[in-house]
Amino acid sequence: MVLAHVALMAQRKEIRWESVGGELNKIDWSFNNELWFNILVIGSANKKMITGKDSIRSAGMVIAYMVMGNQMTRSEVDDVRQIIRNARNDDSAALSRMIP
Secondary structure, eight states, X not given: OHHHHHHHHHHHTTOOHHHHHGGGGGSOOOTTOHHXXXXXXXXXXXXXXXXXXXXXXXXHXXXXXXXXXXXXXXXXXXXXXXXXXXXXXXXXXXXXXXXX
């Protein structure tokens, strides 16, 4: 479901899936990565649960940023920034690294 969200964003931005899909293997998918744990399992670092639909969207937005952040609007990037800050319970948390 998360990758479907990424695919939809790529389609809306007229970015070929082949150019995005290949970058997905470069993402650290480890469940030890606290960002994914906080977004997909508990919803945020402060243990506030969010619904499955929202966690899927949040993870999709973070992944979309990682693979096509240069194509995202300022509003979309701000949304990703807030998702990461909520997940880390840190108002100064930095954006995830984009994959070149």
